[in-house]
Amino acid sequence: xxxxxxxxxxxxxxxxxxxxxxxxxxxxxxxxxxxxxxxxxxxxxxxxxxxxxxxxxxxxxxxxxxxxxxxxxxxxxxxxxxxxxxxxxxxxxxxxxxxxxxxxxxxxxxxxxxxxxxxxxxxxxxxxxxxxxxxxxxxxxxxxxxxxxxxxxxxxxxxxxxxxxxxxxxxxxxxxxxxxxxxxxxxxxxxxxxxxxxxxxxx
Amino acid sequence: xxxxxxxxxxxxxxxxxxxxxxxxxxxxxxxxxxxxxxxxxxxxxxxxxxxxxxxxxxxxxxxxxxxxxxxxxxxxxxxxxxxxxxxxxxxxxxxxxxxxxxxxxxxxxxxxxxxxxxxxxxxxxxxxxxxxxxxxxxxxxxxxxxxxxxxxxxxxxxxxxxxxxxxxxxxxxxxxxxxxxxxxxxxxxxxxxxxxxxxxxxxxxxxxxxxxxxxxxxxxxxxxxxxxxxxxxxxxxxxxxxxxxxxxxxxxxxxxxxxxxxxxxxxxxxxxxxxxxxxxxxxxxxxxxxxxxxxxxxxxxxxxxxxxxxxxxxxxxxxxxxxxxxxxxxxxxxxxxxxxxxxxxxxxxxxxxxxxxxxxxxxxxxxxxxxxxxxxxxxxxxxxxxxxxxxxxxxxxxxxxxxxxxxxxxxxxxxxxxxxxxxxxxxxxxxxxxxxxxxxxxxxxxxxxxxxxxxxxxxxxxxxxxxx
Ligand code: SF4
Numbered sequence: 001x002x003x004x005x006x007x008x009x010x011x012x013x014x015x016x017x018x019x020x021x022x023x024x025x026x027x028x029x030x031x032x033x034x035x036x037x038x039x040x041x042x043x044x045x046x047x048x049x050x051x052x053x054x055x056x057x058x059x060x061x062x063x064x065x066x067x068x069x070x071x072x073x074x075x076x077x078x079x080x081x082x083x084x085x086x087x088x089x090x091x092x093x094x095x096x097x098x099x100x101x102x103x104x105x106x107x108x109x110x111x112x113x114x115x116x117x118x119x120x121x122x123x124x125x126x127x128x129x130x131x132x133x134x135x136x137x138x139x140x141x142x143x144x145x146x147x148x149x150x151x152x153x154x155x156x157x158x159x160x161x162x163x164x165x166x167x168x169x170x171x172x173x174x175x176x177x178x179x180x181x182x183x184x185x186x187x188x189x190x191x192x193x194x195x196x197x198x199x200x201x202x203x
Numbered sequence: 204x205x206x207x208x209x210x211x212x213x214x215x216x217x218x219x220x221x222x223x224x225x226x227x228x229x230x231x232x233x234x235x236x237x238x239x240x241x242x243x244x245x246x247x248x249x250x251x252x253x254x255x256x257x258x259x260x261x262x263x264x265x266x267x268x269x270x271x272x273x274x275x276x277x278x279x280x281x282x283x284x285x286x287x288x289x290x291x292x293x294x295x296x297x298x299x300x301x302x303x304x305x306x307x308x309x310x311x312x313x314x315x316x317x318x319x320x321x322x323x324x325x326x327x328x329x330x331x332x333x334x335x336x337x338x339x340x341x342x343x344x345x346x347x348x349x350x351x352x353x354x355x356x357x358x359x360x361x362x363x364x365x366x367x368x369x370x371x372x373x374x375x376x377x378x379x380x381x382x383x384x385x386x387x388x389x390x391x392x393x394x395x396x397x398x399x400x401x402x403x404x405x406x407x408x409x410x411x412x413x414x415x416x417x418x419x420x421x422x423x424x425x426x427x428x429x430x431x432x433x434x435x436x437x438x439x440x441x442x443x444x445x446x447x448x449x450x451x452x453x454x455x456x457x458x459x460x461x462x463x464x465x466x467x468x469x470x471x472x473x474x475x476x477x478x479x480x481x482x483x484x485x486x487x488x489x490x491x492x493x494x495x496x497x498x499x500x501x502x503x504x505x506x507x508x509x510x511x512x513x514x515x516x517x518x519x520x521x522x523x524x525x526x527x528x529x530x531x532x533x534x535x536x537x538x539x540x541x542x543x544x545x546x547x548x549x550x551x552x553x554x555x556x557x558x559x560x561x562x563x564x565x566x567x568x569x570x571x572x573x574x575x576x577x578x579x580x581x582x583x584x585x586x587x588x589x590x591x592x593x594x595x596x597x598x599x600x601x602x603x604x605x606x607x608x609x610x611x612x613x614x615x616x617x618x619x620x621x622x623x624x625x626x627x628x629x630x631x632x633x634x635x636x637x638x639x640x641x642x643x644x645x646x647x648x649x650x651x652x653x654x655x656x657x658x659x660x661x662x663x664x665x666x667x668x669x670x671x
Binding site: 015016017018020022023026027028030031032033034035045074075076079080081082083084087102103104105106109110113114163164165168176177180181183186187190191194197198199200201203 | 220223225244269291325334349353354357362365403435463467499523
């Protein structure tokens with residue numbers, strides 16, 4: 001997995017609430033057995049016209065935001081399905097950090113598995129950042145995961161919080177399957193115990 | 204003495220392999236259901252890392268999202284991509300020696316209908332699936348939740364997940380549901396009450412006489428929609444209704460093992476005085492048949508209501524969201540919901556594709572005719588539901604009334620097969636999500652109960668079942 005230490009990039013404002021996973025990646029594009037190549041379909045229902053041409057009113061189509069790596073957006077981002085195709089598509093589109101006042105639980109967890117940093121902040125701060133992000137090519141933010149800080153375009157610094165284990169894995173690009181496999185003895189011990197208490201789960 | 208614990212706390216505690224310093228726990232996973240859409244990349248990951256499945260016997264695989272629902276389904280997979288996913292599931296299951304139910308098997312169906320039917324879903328277990336509606340299995344008093352593909356791979360390789368304990372939310376509903384009011388209306392009313400983010404960070408325990416009096420089918424409908432309220436999992440404590448359902452199912456414990464299991468399951472109850480982080484109380488007698496008007500399950504109203512207006516909403520983002528929903532749905536504020544004309548009706552999905560739902564539809568359909576202007580699809584949730592319905596003669600009632608009686612699968616719930624809405628078509632649907640484009644690009648979904656969907660098919664417009 002890619003490491004995430006610190007990024008300095010343009011942030012795009014997408015002030016919609018309840019952006020669901022069907023909107024992030026419509027189901028007709030889920031028919032893949034790969035993880036890559038989904039960026040072209042990200043947000044396709046609001047990003048393209050029916051004929052496939054780009055909609056000017058979609059923020060990431062605007063020249064200043066084409067290379068945005070940060071998205072600032074409304075509450076309950078990522079609600080709906082468990083599809084990891086959603087973070088895969090966002091990642092493939094070049095987004096590395098999503099900032100919102102709240103995320104759906106499954107989506108939030110899926111981001112970390114794919115090198116995307118989701119940041120939760122109170123709505124008042126999101127409102128301020130949303131205004132900052134409207135400065136087009138000047139909407140440049142720094143997101144520093146090691147120090148848990150966002151630096152706004154005017155230099156103000158905002159602190160954020162993240163679970164320590166997730167921070168560690170993301171900074172070091174660690175695959176948590178490898179880490180868990182090292183716990184094999186404990187897992188086996190659990191199974192032996194459970195087999196005594198609930199033998200029907202082992203028949 | 205330990206302090207009183209909730210049902211969730213008990214299941215969680217019984218599955219801790221290790222508590223980690225970061226506040227996370229390594230949690231053991233007992234059961235894993237997989238389907239064709241979210242598993243291929245996980246198998247691929249295992250292959251690339253040279254990792255085996257830790258306990259292949261804990262996995263059950265069944266294709267559902269992409270499968271055609273027509274009679275000649277085997278030869279009708281409508282796109283090369285769908286076929287690639289279906290083939291990949293079969294190939295992976297062979298290679299890794301996983302229990303696999305093929306598309307043409309009588310037991311095939313939607314993952315969340317097949318698990319319970321096969322007795323794979325058991326009280327007190329942890330159950331995961333790469334699908335958010337895994338919450339359905341919480342109806343058995345199992346901790347069941349949807350996971351992403353990376354976690355699917357994590358469970359395959361280690362039989363565990365690294366998780367943080369959720370908060371406890373109790374939703375208590377007491378009283379009898381009125382005539383024509385079903386578990387689906389109850390679920391929608393709850394979401395309308397707490398909102399689609401109301402359960403975020405929580406596991407919901409549904410308590411109270413209303414849930415106790417529901418059948419397993421009804422309980423599954425409610426837990427199925429816990430995710431639409433933002434909660435990863437919903438739970439109902441197991442009782443005699445649960446045991447009666449589980450008993451005799453193919454993979455359920457038998458004879459002495461069953462007695463032993465029941466003994467264990469009887470302990471799966473929240474202790475008196477257990478603390479919840481949040482509690483919501485609802486009076487069942489006040490719930491009337493529900494219908495969604497917008498593009499989020501929280502956009503829900505009593506069928507007697509009118510389309511809302513965005514005018515008095517002060518929050519600009521919320522206002523914009525309502526305006527957008529009205530435009531997308533092609534609705535004008537003030538229109539009566541019962542005046543909305545439907546083009547299609549979809550009855551099925553893991554929310555309402557079980558035998559009880561089929562019976563509810565048959566009751567409405569009997570001796571009536573689907574309106575000429577409506578195309579109405581009934582897709583049973585599994586081959587076994589289909590068989591049972593046919594044994595009861597329900598299929599004859601459906602066909603006689605002009606419904607299209609199909610083969611099992613997810614179908615028009617998410618339109619990954621050929622069953623979809625055309626742009627701007629309006630649909631009364633028994634599924635769980637009314638997101639933009641969910642049932643087909645630009646399609647307009649109104650979520651309702653099976654009886655209400657059947658009523659809409661007959662009259663051609665959204666209908667209050669109590670007045671039919
Ligand atoms: S029926 Fe619908 S919600 Fe249920 S698993 Fe299938 S696609 Fe998902």
